[in-house]
Amino acid sequence: xxxxxxxxxxxxxxxxxxxxxxxxxxxxxxxxxxxxxxxxxxxxxxxxxxxxxxxxxxxxxxxxxxxxxxxxxxxxxxxxxxxxxxxxxxxxxxxxxxxxxxxxxxxxxxxxxxxxxxxxxxxxxxxxxxxxxxxxxxxxxxxxxxxxxxxxxxxxxxxxxxxxxxxxxxxxxxxxxxxxxxxxxxxxxxxxxxxxxxxxxxxxxxxxxxxxxxxxxxxxxxxxxxxxxxxxxxxxxxxxxxxxxxxxxxxxxxxxxxxxxxxxxxxxxxxxxxxxxxxxxxxxxxxxxxxxxxxxxxxxxxxxxxxxxxxxxxxxxxxxxxxxxxxxxxxxxxxxxxxxxxxxxxxxxxxxxxxxxxxxxxxxxxxxxxxxxxxxxxxxxxxxxxxxxxxxxxxxxxxxxxxxxxxxxxxxxxxxxxxxxxxxxxxxxxxxxxxxxxxxxxxxxxxxxxxxxxxxxxxxxxxxxxx
Amino acid sequence: xxxxxxxxxxxxxxxxxxxxxxxxxxxxxxxxxxxxxxxxxxxxxxxxxxxxxxxxxxxxxxxxxxxxxxxxxxxxxxxxxxxxxxxxxxxxxxxxxxxxxxxxxxxxxxxxxxxxxxxxxxxxxxxxxxxxxxxxxxxxxxxxxxxxxxxxxxxxxxxxxxxxxxxxxxxxxxxxxxxxxxxxxxxxxxxxxxxxxxxxxxxxxxxxxxxxxxxxxxxxxxxxxxxxxxxxxxxxxxxxxxxxxxxxxxxxxxxxxxxxxxxxxxxxxxxxxxxxxxxxxxxxxxxxxxxxxxxxxxxxxxxxxxxxxxxxxxxxxxxxxxxxxxxxxxxxxxxxxxxxxxxxxxxxxxxxxxxxxxxxxxxxxxxxxxxxxxxxxxxxxxxxxxxxxxxxxxxxxxxxxxxxxxxxxxxxxxxxxxxxxxxxxxxxxxxxxxxxxxxxxxxxxxxxxxxxxxxxxxxxxxxxxxx
Numbered sequence: 037x038x039x040x041x042x043x044x045x046x047x048x049x050x051x052x053x054x055x056x057x058x059x060x061x062x063x064x065x066x067x068x069x070x071x072x073x074x075x076x077x078x079x080x081x082x083x084x085x086x087x088x089x090x091x092x093x094x095x096x097x098x099x100x101x102x103x104x105x106x107x108x109x110x111x112x113x114x115x116x117x118x119x120x121x122x123x124x125x126x127x128x129x130x131x132x133x134x135x136x137x138x139x140x141x142x143x144x145x146x147x148x149x150x151x152x153x154x155x156x157x158x159x160x161x162x163x164x165x166x167x168x169x170x171x172x173x174x175x176x177x178x179x180x181x182x183x184x185x186x187x188x189x190x191x192x193x194x195x196x197x198x199x200x201x202x203x204x205x206x207x208x209x210x211x212x213x214x215x216x217x218x219x220x221x222x223x224x225x226x227x228x229x230x231x232x233x234x235x236x237x238x239x240x241x242x243x244x245x246x247x248x249x250x251x252x253x254x255x256x257x258x259x260x261x262x263x264x265x266x267x268x269x270x271x272x273x274x275x276x277x278x279x280x281x282x283x284x285x286x287x288x289x290x291x292x293x294x295x296x297x298x299x300x301x302x303x304x305x306x307x308x309x310x311x312x313x314x315x316x317x318x319x320x321x322x323x324x325x326x327x328x329x330x331x332x333x334x335x336x337x338x339x340x341x342x343x344x345x346x347x348x349x350x351x352x353x354x355x356x357x358x359x360x361x362x363x364x365x366x367x368x369x370x371x372x373x374x375x376x377x378x379x380x381x382x383x384x385x386x387x388x389x390x391x392x393x394x395x396x397x398x399x400x401x402x403x404x405x406x407x408x409x410x411x412x413x414x415x416x417x418x419x420x421x422x423x424x425x426x427x428x429x430x431x432x433x434x435x436x437x438x439x440x441x442x443x444x445x446x447x448x449x450x451x452x453x454x455x456x457x458x459x460x461x462x463x464x465x466x467x468x469x470x471x472x473x474x475x476x477x478x479x480x481x482x483x484x485x486x487x488x489x490x491x492x493x494x495x496x497x498x499x500x501x502x503x
Numbered sequence: 504x505x506x507x508x509x510x511x512x513x514x515x516x517x518x519x520x521x522x523x524x525x526x527x528x529x530x531x532x533x534x535x536x537x538x539x540x541x542x543x544x545x546x547x548x549x550x551x552x553x554x555x556x557x558x559x560x561x562x563x564x565x566x567x568x569x570x571x572x573x574x575x576x577x578x579x580x581x582x583x584x585x586x587x588x589x590x591x592x593x594x595x596x597x598x599x600x601x602x603x604x605x606x607x608x609x610x611x612x613x614x615x616x617x618x619x620x621x622x623x624x625x626x627x628x629x630x631x632x633x634x635x636x637x638x639x640x641x642x643x644x645x646x647x648x649x650x651x652x653x654x655x656x657x658x659x660x661x662x663x664x665x666x667x668x669x670x671x672x673x674x675x676x677x678x679x680x681x682x683x684x685x686x687x688x689x690x691x692x693x694x695x696x697x698x699x700x701x702x703x704x705x706x707x708x709x710x711x712x713x714x715x716x717x718x719x720x721x722x723x724x725x726x727x728x729x730x731x732x733x734x735x736x737x738x739x740x741x742x743x744x745x746x747x748x749x750x751x752x753x754x755x756x757x758x759x760x761x762x763x764x765x766x767x768x769x770x771x772x773x774x775x776x777x778x779x780x781x782x783x784x785x786x787x788x789x790x791x792x793x794x795x796x797x798x799x800x801x802x803x804x805x806x807x808x809x810x811x812x813x814x815x816x817x818x819x820x821x822x823x824x825x826x827x828x829x830x831x832x833x834x835x836x837x838x839x840x841x842x843x844x845x846x847x848x849x850x851x852x853x854x855x856x857x858x859x860x861x862x863x864x865x866x867x868x869x870x871x872x873x874x875x876x877x878x879x880x881x882x883x884x885x886x887x888x889x890x891x892x893x894x895x896x897x898x899x900x901x902x903x904x905x906x907x908x909x910x911x912x913x914x915x916x917x918x919x920x921x922x923x924x925x926x927x928x929x930x931x932x933x934x935x936x937x938x939x940x941x942x943x944x945x946x947x948x949x950x951x952x953x954x955x956x957x958x959x960x961x962x963x964x965x966x967x968x969x970x
Contacts, residue, residue, distance in 0.1 A: 217691035224684035226693045
């Protein structure tokens, strides 16, 4: 997947001056290489975008939270002597996220001041007065008995199902977990039936424990996909190796169809028009917790692989990697997290679609979020001023071209909108979408997935995994 | 009330450098007069605090939204030709708030981008990239029929109960009023029984209308208290006339007891110790909507008057005025509004107590907010970096002194805590609190109030108003 090739294009730098919101706009050359101090949201006017380098991580430095290799055995022994907190699957995903610096400059699970700023301001102020975006709480819940077990210890060991030490949390701080307030402020509703809430919050403990995290061994899942789980540092190395002078990130948790592909290809074209010489796409499927009716990661990765194989996207200018975060389905709040994490991985352009990270209201017959709020909130979010927001253009099936094209409102009769639901129904029924909707190889993977799912439902296989 | 006297003390200026949070800390002299650019949260490093002047309003300029006197008749006639929106009592209070610039730099009821930033970030970014605090939505709801009535008109007239035009809202923008999301993000709960929600949101329309406000005549209530309703501009004039070199605001919606008085007196002492020559107290009872079981404004004002008459507070260094905002009871979210509005009135110090703007959870047997979150959130709030936060010190009745004193944890047995509930029960039963809890004149007002309330409940008088 995602052939790695080094293009020796000359790196040039271009900074666009931006309008009130920070949507990217094409500008005529020449571009000048200077600090966008008026847009950084920080006070010290430190230059955040350097000539010839990738966008700086939040806080100026990528925060990796690994124990040094030479110290691992020692720390493992230390961990055995500490009070233990057993991690859930989602907790472990957050340990992974934190350890690799996706949430830089966080140094571990949130302390109360970070949690409160996240809930109230979707951003955190640093010691130097600058502001970084942080919209979803990254917290570790413990119950009364775990709290009692910790007692006065200033450190705890975070362990897996089998009590193997994964990480140490030190200089800890325990504070109240007001679940109702957390849910209301994160999702803008407390309606029952929010997937992440049901999975990770409702039955979690009434306390949160924050502290400084050190992971003993880098988190691996041994599921055949670890090779796609590039850390922000690894992605930055890769972009640098490719001499990328712009990195545009595309977050997804669905199969890629030709409308997506058109958008990504078109984005590259626009960036070239802006004067960039080598814009590289970060195709970045979310790899952590997703709700039950989303297509599982394994199948999605297989589908993405086919899309690249079929030449729909150019492997020379595309990096496919897995974003290890769990999914909140928190719409305008969560899209900020998705964007912010990609800054840390080196992306300075972010493609945002209609209703990002949205879902149906769990009780009412409507979408939970206004379809436009995601991109509006993202464009105004504190700490994301450095990121260029690229709003998604609507693509639909153009009957006159037998393929996906950007919707042309002057001839609506020529277009068919194929919703996710429609797509799933077709694949489930082994029907074919119109030619040109998705590359045949990719579509075949989808049909196989739903086939395996039906088989699993009929009790023929225990867990559908792509062959 | 609040004798106005001009003290001709020399104005000096002192800026404290502040720790990570912006609590005020006493510093040794000398103070230097310089910009706190690292703490302003704005980017342009414009000097926000000037030597010898009051703190600048948010956005640099107090935004008053009055029609010029010479234009009033003309605008009144214009208004008669426009589609009309009838204001509720609370809507009118917000018109009042907006028109005098308490919410500077807002130019009228919020547009969608301001509303979204308020809900998600508790702050609004201005054109120049600087950030002002804005934590509670100041919005005007309309229903479907009103929306239809407005049709394509770009302006509407805001009218009172009798269809008298109060104001014009121009260049309007109509957008969806997602009440659930507004409530969840403002209060951190959607539990039924929140007073402001029941009063002003639940039955309001499904649309919000934002736009530029111009008030035809300054809002007056003709209730005998208008003389105490000083606008931010009038308060600034008053502080300047008194040569105040520090203004410390005390928000309240309860009777003042000697614990409060001690705190205010002690704050002045601390400010003098810091090197200020003439700190002036803004004793600033909230005058808009309050919940049914709060003591009504008329009685509170009478009680405050007695406290000043009894010499508990020094009228020479105290300005008593009414803050016209309605009350949200939204805890950590609302305390930011209370503080921000006082910046616009010239206050650079803000006293914050335990559980500010808090209340009991409407369904559960607990306080809705953590008692410490208000001051923590306030100390970290974007756009309030210029304001010095003075946390409330706990006062209690000291039996050894027969009076209110700051609680001394080394001798807890000497102190009695008299809660609001206890105070109300005593007053209702015409019992006396311990000597020194409240000045006798003030206590008498409270007893009268509960007496009149009981009388009203017995049908003897229609509406309890102090004589």
